Amino acid sequence: MIGIVKWTEASPALRTPGVLDTIFFEASGTKSFASDEARSAFRERWLGRYLSDYPQWVYLALSSDGGVAGYLLGCLDDPAHTTLFSDIGYFNSISALTRRYPAHLHVNLAPEFRGRALGRQLVEAFMGDAARAGCPGVHVVTATGMRNVAFYERNGFLERGRFEANGRVLLFLGRDLSVGEAQ
Secondary structure, eight states: EEEEEGGGOTTTTTOGGGGGGGHHHOOOOOOOOHHHHHHHHIIIIIIIIHHHHHHEEEEEOOOOTTSSEEEEEEEEGGGGGGGGGGGGGGGGGHHHHHSOOOOOEEEEEEEEGSSHHHHHHHHHHHHHHHHHHHEEEEEEEEEOOOOOHHHHHHTTOOEEEEETTTTTEEEEEEOOTTTTTOO
């Protein structure tokens, strides 16, 4: 492995947004779309806006051949109080939780690179930078029964709440970043 590099410091060839698309769509729980427009909107919601609006909080895991093995997208802005995320309706109902854990992230790895500690390295790179920026905590939202729940728990995230959205039970997992706070 070459390691973890910030998107803003990666070579121009790696900063082409399409480089992440294959990993993004493979890792997504949504595999079919009603139209090309729906597919494009889904990509923008969960990938594109981070690349355009928060490039300083995007991290790449590079493989030994210099390709992208995976990535982490995140931001420190509380999504319940940031208009950029107003299209995700459930944030209003969990704003008390997001106030304590305002930063959020998404991690995706190509299948052949899972189980090699790359996800942990991506999370720790983001967490270190978020803590240095003064962020009190980070959250992820996922559904019960998803394979990523165990990954996030192994990386220090604890269940802080459950709620229902679109007929699914979602988990709010949070990790404290404040010095002296209990995990």
